Amino acid sequence: MGRFDTFYAQLPVWAQHSTVTAYGAYWHWLRFGRGYTTYLDEYLRRDSFSANEWQAWQHVRLRNVLQNAATHVPYYRETWSKDTKAAVLAGRLEALPLLDKEPLRAAPDAFLREDMAPKRRLTFHTSGSTGTPIATIWTAGELRQSLALREARSARWAGVSFHLPRATFSGRMVEPDPDSRGPYYRYNAAEHQVYLSAFHLRPDTARSYVDALRKHRVQWLTGYSFSYYLLARFILEQRLDVPPLKAVITTSEKVRPEMRRVMQDAYKCGVFEEYSTVENSLFASECSSGRLHVSPDVGVVEILRPDGTPCAPFEIGEVVATSLMREYQSLVRYRVGDLAQWDPDPCPCGRPMPVLREVIGRMEDAVVGPDGRQMVRFHGLFVQQPNVREAQVVQETLTRIRIKVVPSNGFGSADAEDIVKRAQQRLGPQVEVVVEPVTVIQRTSAGKFRAVVSLVSRVG
Ligand SMILES: [Zn+2]
Numbered sequence: 008m009g010r011f012d013t014f015y016a017q018l019p020v021w022a023q024h025s026t027v028t029a030y031g032a033y034w035h036w037l038r039f040g041r042g043y044t045t046y047l048d049e050y051l052r053r054d055s056f057s058a059n060e061w062q063a064w065q066h067v068r069l070r071n072v073l074q075n076a077a078t079h080v081p082y083y084r085e086t087w088s089k090d091t092k093a094a095v096l097a098g099r100l101e102a103l104p105l106l107d108k109e110p111l112r113a114a115p116d117a118f119l120r121e122d123m124a125p126k127r128r129l130t131f132h133t134s135g136s137t138g139t140p141i142a143t144i145w146t147a148g149e150l151r152q153s154l155a156l157r158e159a160r161s162a163r164w165a166g167v168s169f170h171l172p173r174a175t176f177s178g179r180m181v182e183p184d185p186d187s188r189g190p191y192y193r194y195n196a197a198e199h200q201v202y203l204s205a206f207h208l209r210p211d212t213a214r215s216y217v218d219a220l221r222k223h224r225v226q227w228l229t230g231y232s233f234s235y236y237l238l239a240r241f242i243l244e245q246r247l248d249v250p251p252l253k254a255v256i257t258t259s260e261k262v263r264p265e266m267r268r269v270m271q272d273a274y275k276c277g278v279f280e281e282y283s284t285v286e287n288s289l290f291a292s293e294c295s296s297g298r299l300h301v302s303p304d305v306g307v308v309e310i311l312r313p314d315g316t317p318c319a320p321f322e323i324g325e326v327v328a329t330s331l332m333r334e335y336q337s338l339v340r341y342r343v344g345d346l347a348q349w350d351p352d353p354c355p356c357g358r359p360m361p362v363l364r365e366v367i368g369r370m371e372d373a374v375v376g377p378d379g380r381q382m383v384r385f386h387g388l389f390v391q392q393p394n395v396r397e398a399q400v401v402q403e404t405l406t407r408i409r410i411k412v413v414p415s416n417g418f419g420s421a422d423a424e425d426i427v428k429r430a431q432q433r434l435g436p437q438v439e440v441v442v443e444p445v446t447v448i449q450r451t452s453a454g455k456f457r458a459v460v461s462l463v464s465r466v467g
Contacts, residue, residue: 012180012183015069016183016184018266020190020193022192022255023181023193023269024067024193024196026177026193026414027181027194027195027363028194028196028197029197029201030195031195031198031199031200031255032192033198034197034198035197035198036153037150037254038150038151038169039156040147040151041151042148042151042152043138043151043154043155045152046152046155046156047155047158047159049155050155050156050158050159050160050302050304051159051163052439053304053440054159054160054358055358056359057359058359059379061303061359061360064304065303065304065307065331066098066234068331069098069100069307069329069331070172072329072330072331072334072337072339073095073098073329073339074095074096074104075120075122075334076095076337077092077095078122079120079121079122079123079266080117080118080119080120080121081117081118081119081121082110082114082117082118082338082384083337083339085283086104087103087104088189090102091104095142100307100309100329100340101128101309101317102339103339103340104411105311105315105327105340105341105342106338106339106340106341106342107228108141108341108342108344108355109341111141111338112140112141113342114320115142115143115144115336116144118336118337118338119144119335119336119337120334120335120336123146123334123335125146125147125148125335126147126292127145127147128144128145128146129145129146129147129150130142130143130144130145131143131145131285131411132285133284133285133286134204134215134379140287141286143285143286143287143333144335144336145333145335145336146335147321147391149332149333149334149335150166152332153287153332153333154169156290156302156305156332157169157281158190158360159228160280160290160292160300160302161256161279161292161395162227162256164293164294165227165253165254165277165279165293166253166254166277166280167226167227167253167256169198171199171226171253172199172200172201172223172224172225172226173200173201173203173220173225173226173227173228173229173278174192174200174202174203174220174225174227174228174229174230175200175201175202175203175228175229175230176203176205176228176229176230176231176235177202177205177230177231178205178451178455179202180206180232180298181193181202181203181204182202182204182206182207184341185207186206187207187377189207189215190215191203191204191207191208191212191215191216191219192204192216192219192425194223194450198337199223201219201220201223201225203216203219203230203398204234204412205230205231205450205455206450208234208237208238208241210241210244210245211240213238213242213245213247214245214247214331216238217238217242217247217248217249217250220250220252221250221251223455224250225250225251225252225388225461226253227252227254227255227256227276228252228254228255228256229255229256229257229258230257230259231257231258231259231260231455232257232258232259232260232261232262232264232280233454233455234258234456235255235257235270235274235457236262236266236269236270237397238273239269239270239272239273239274240273242273242274243269243272243273243285249273249274249275251275252274252275252276253276253395253464254271254276254277254278254279255274255276255277255278255279256279256281257278257279257280257281258281258283259455260455260456261280261367262278262280263365266374271333277295278292279292279293279332280292281293282299282363282366284343286330286333286338286341286343287305287306287330287333288305288328288329288330288333288338288341288343289301289302289306289308289326289328289343290302290305290306290332291308291363291366294354294356294358295356296351296354296355296356298350298354298356298362299362299363299364299365299366300354300358300360300361300362300363301360301361301362301363302360303337303360303361304331304332305330305331305332305348306325306329306330306331306332307328307329307331307358308327308328308329308361308363309326309327309329309340310322310324310325310326310327310347310348311324311325311327312324312325313325315417318348319347320348320349320350320351320434321348321349321350321364322346322348322349323346323347323348323367324346324347325342325345325346326342326343326345326346326347327340327341327342327343328340328341328343329341342462345366346364346366346367347363347364347366347367347440348364348365348367349361349363349364350362350364374400374402374408374417374434374459374461375402375405375461375463376401377406377434377435377438378407383442387428388410388426388433389399389426390424390429392425393415393417394414394415394416394417394418394419394422395412395413395414395422395426396413396415396460397412397414397417397448398410398411398413398448399411399448399456399458399459399460399461400424400430400458400460401459401460401461401462402459402460402462402463403462403463404462404463405436405463406437406438407441408430408434408438408439408440408441409440409441409443410426410430410440410441410442410443411443411445412426412442412443412444412445413445413447413448414444418444423442426440426442427440429441
């Protein structure tokens with residue numbers, strides 16, 4: 008625990024609310040400070056760009072970003088060959104090498120533009136569910152842009168705004184006492200925001216979460232999808248009365264179709280998925296037609312085959328992004344670590360922004376079959392399994408899978424056998440499958456739920 012966390016944990020609850028508000032006021036200043044309105048207007052204006060306008064805009068911007076990288080960013084200046092730098096001048100992104108996470112993790116400063124000297128540097132860390140966290144370094148202007156972007160392309164597309172009261176599930180340790188008897192949230196009065204604790208959500212605490220939404224007149228929800236899904240299940244099981252909500256915008260774990268259904272039933276509003284990373288090298292958000300549009304002004308997104316060539320539509324490949332919004336710490340052809348596929352069909356909403364058919368998952372969350380196949384869609388194991396509250400697939404070896412299940416009442420051996428059968432259908436009968444009932448599934452240190460954990464070291 009850092010010094011601030013230790014200090015915060017010792018405060019009485021009322022003082023924690025005040026601390027959260029002071030922190031919120033600082034954020035409010037960062038968010039809506041100088042330049043915000045201009046950034047917001049620009050994101051809103053580009054919302055109605057035609058395909059040609061997007062192409063032209065991106066072309067100019069990309070050239071600029073690449074040339075700055077080659078000239079002013081030590082990592083690229085020193086590692087890119089003569090040929091690579093020639094490709095930069097020709098604007099040939101596809102000729103540049105891919106960037107792994109490791110160099111960025113090892114030396115985040117080597118990716119900073121030497122010709123920029125921002126007055127304020129803000130550092131955020133990736134949650135680091137695997138490996139050490141990565142330090143991402145921002146200017147205040149870039150942060151403001153990212154918040155204007157979220158207002159324009161997440162909140163407004165979902166019919167809400169950051170000016171309306173909201174609740175957030177995130178990795179923040181808002182309630183430091185694991186045995187707390189509540190409240191399980193803290194209120195940031197500066198932003199009318201209820202920070203919910205992702206670590207205390209259980210059947211017996213669900214009601215107090217709903218009460219907090221009502222008390223603070225929350226109009227929309229944002230943050231970890233799995234926490235909102237879990238809360239939605241408790242709401243339906245206990246028939247809790249939910250105050251009227253306008254939208255749920257999820258920002259973390261992928262929303263499976265059954266998660267979406269449960270959330271829509273419980274919250275009685277639309278569920279919108281946002282796809283981004285802490286690095287903010289890319290951004291995609293869901294429009295009212297339910298499609299996930301990539302914002303071309305945030306980053307150039309490529310989906311690649313293992314040999315580096317671009318994937319055809321609907322073909323699953325690795326997501327690689329070149330950041331256009333964040334300039335100070337420059338990421339060129341950055342391997343985001345996700346798998347996704349393009350959907351070329353035009354969207355009924357009329358926006359020509361590219362559509363991701365699906366972000367299939369984190370590559371580190373894939374399960375490897377004995378034949379080397381990587382498989383990422385494991386939610387099928389638990390579809391129509393009403394007695395499974397939560398489940399996690401742990402790959403222990405190439406031929407052994409452990410499935411941890413938090414059962415609800417009524418879970419029996421027939422359910423377990425069914426899960427084993429489904430897992431073997433996907434991985435082959437030679438794979439040993441162990442179903443282990445547990446009372447809780449451990450979250451990551453950032454409070455995230457991981458559906459798949461692989462203990463098998465990956466080759467290549
Ligand atoms: Zn659309």
